[in-house]
Amino acid sequence: MKKLMLVGATGLVGGHVLQQALADPAVAQVVAPTRKSLVPHAKLLNPLVDFERLPEDADWWRVDAVVCTLGTTIRVAGSQAAFYKVDHDHPLEVAYLARRHGARAFALNSALGADVASRVFYSRTKGEIERDLQAVGYPSLTLVRPGLIGGQRQEARPAEQWAVRVSKLLQPLLPRRYRVVPADRIAHHLLQAALAATPGVHVLPSEALL
Template sequence: MRILHVGATGLVGQLVLTRLLESPQVTQVVAPARRPLALRHPKLENPVVDFDALPADAPWWAVDAVVCTLGTTLAAAGSRGAFRRVDHDYPLAVARLARAHGAQAFALTSAMGANARSPVFYNRVKGELEQALAALDYPALVLVRPGLIDGERSERRTGEAIALAASRALRPLLPRKWRPSRASRIADALVAAALAAAPGCSVITSSELG
């Protein structure tokens, strides 16, 4: 299989990339990014792109499946508009182009609470993206909805780090759906979904990732 992976530099994205490259089912991983990746591998193609002007006619869009782990935070983005561009517009643009070139499956890191009608901006953006992806008629669409992601990030997210420390301490007392979602489990779910390409739209909840 040929897999397109966007978001390969993030916490979950790096784990996904490693798993895809190690999989005997995968012959090539196309990982477009804003800058060249540090990793080199015979299976890896790493086109450098501007996500605001993606090359619609690039031959590397012709893949079997897509794994999307693109995402940021409101604090890092700096504004609601910038956050929406990264967490909604870019994934949707990638999904449209890959589908137009024949991709059959799309696996997305979404979020617990994703709902297009949510009064919470973050959850609403995630829900609107899920709705837009469903309208593209991918034969296989998997929405992975983790809670707070548990893993070691390269960048410092102070608020998230505090919340994660508290939730780790309280883990045995928390209902399963509210426990932190391990980054490794999220990566496993995304890769399995892309490789299996089970027909229809399915959701993997935080309860299944804890």
């Protein structure tokens, strides 16, 4: 049985990872640091944290594996710099701290098109976090790259919701990599990769998640 850390548990994909991990007999405990409290559960440890000031020596960093589904939008974050903190700096710091305390597997919710050479800031940020995670030294690293994510969001994201609707209509005509990926499928792949901890760096493209 394993101890799993989940960052991003209050989000769409993270919420599915949380439910699946709590129900999985292979998981002894889920450590989910968040800004807002989660619904209590016997298997859940939910430290409330400020990601700008993570407690470096907390005991709860001692886990076997980490799933990261942190992320924001430039609109919500307010600037590219603020977005970069959430999608790059915080995941990297979590990765370092958990690795320092013994974690051996890390699974990241990245995105289709992640590329350090991209002209698109979002895709470049995802490329940079993928690159920088590889330098942290996890024996097992999984980079999951969904296209559009499908699922029920509380926050209104009109452009994204429109794109999801159009993609769903065009689904039969679209190549598999451009189809909407249900959030629970992404969660399944993240969780199982983190638990399996297969040595090496593994990239799961969008079409592999369907």
